[in-house]
Amino acid sequence: MSGALTTEARQQAWMRLAAVKEQFAARGWFPATSGNLSLKVQEDPLVFLVTASGKDKTESGPDDFLLVDGDGQPVEATKNRPSAETRVHAALYRAFPEVGAVFHVHTVANNVISELFFAQGRVSIGPQELIKGLGIWDEDAVIEVPIVENVADIARLAEAVARVANPRVPGVLIRNHGIYAWGESPLAAKRHLEAFEFLFQYRLALLQCRAALVGV
Numbered sequence: 001m002s003g004a005l006t007t008e009a010r011q012q013a014w015m016r017l018a019a020v021k022e023q024f025a026a027r028g029w030f031p032a033t034s035g036n037l038s039l040k041v042q043e044d045p046l047v048f049l050v051t052a053s054g055k056d057k058t059e060s061g062p063d064d065f066l067l068v069d070g071d072g073q074p075v076e077a078t079k080n081r082p083s084a085e086t087r088v089h090a091a092l093y094r095a096f097p098e099v100g101a102v103f104h105v106h107t108v109a110n111n112v113i114s115e116l117f118f119a120q121g122r123v124s125i126g127p128q129e130l131i132k133g134l135g136i137w138d139e140d141a142v143i144e145v146p147i148v149e150n151v152a153d154i155a156r157l158a159e160a161v162a163r164v165a166n167p168r169v170p171g172v173l174i175r176n177h178g179i180y181a182w183g184e185s186p187l188a189a190k191r192h193l194e195a196f197e198f199l200f201q202y203r204l205a206l207l208q209c210r211a212a213l214v215g216v
């Protein structure tokens, strides 16, 4: 099936994903081999390029990515395993056909926010200028980022993420794990992820300042 993809299309997808991976690595967004990235290369049937599992994603090589189908199975012979979380990517592509890229990173800010607000099932953010980075331009917009429990069963995790995912707010937090963010293109998914990370860091800094000011 992947034979239908031209070599040029594959190479282009590889280069685009590799560029994002390199940029996120430089920011320290892949601690201890965490994180995974994908880029859709074919709509129907679904085929996407995804990071190989368990690799040091700050390094680059010919085994960094592999093509998988909608069930997360490699579509060609490979000695590499797709990301253990490939099903989450597939669930998001299935939920939102317009999505072209899905990025997942573990950062301290997204983990702390996910734990602080887990009991509410979401974190409300705004008004904040950078919400526009999510493509939401309403005056004084307030968004709610859903938070799901972190479960080891990836099929259940994928189901939970897809169930709460809101096409207007392109991200879902997983408790004490990380965030999945997506977009129509790698550029859009990257912008969304950067906006979420800014908004989480801002919220944490604000909470810390307020706590420090109590009693002053």
Ligand SMILES: CSCCC(=O)C(=O)COP(=O)(O)O
Binding pocket: 032, 033, 034, 035, 036, 051, 052, 053, 054, 055, 082, 083, 084, 085, 104
């Ligand atoms: C050491 S990180 C644990 C697994 C994880 O959450 C992750 O994002 C990386 O898994 P992958 O299989 O994509 O390398």
Ligand SMILES: [Zn+2]
Binding pocket: 034, 035, 036, 085, 104, 106, 177, 178
């Ligand atoms: Zn993860």
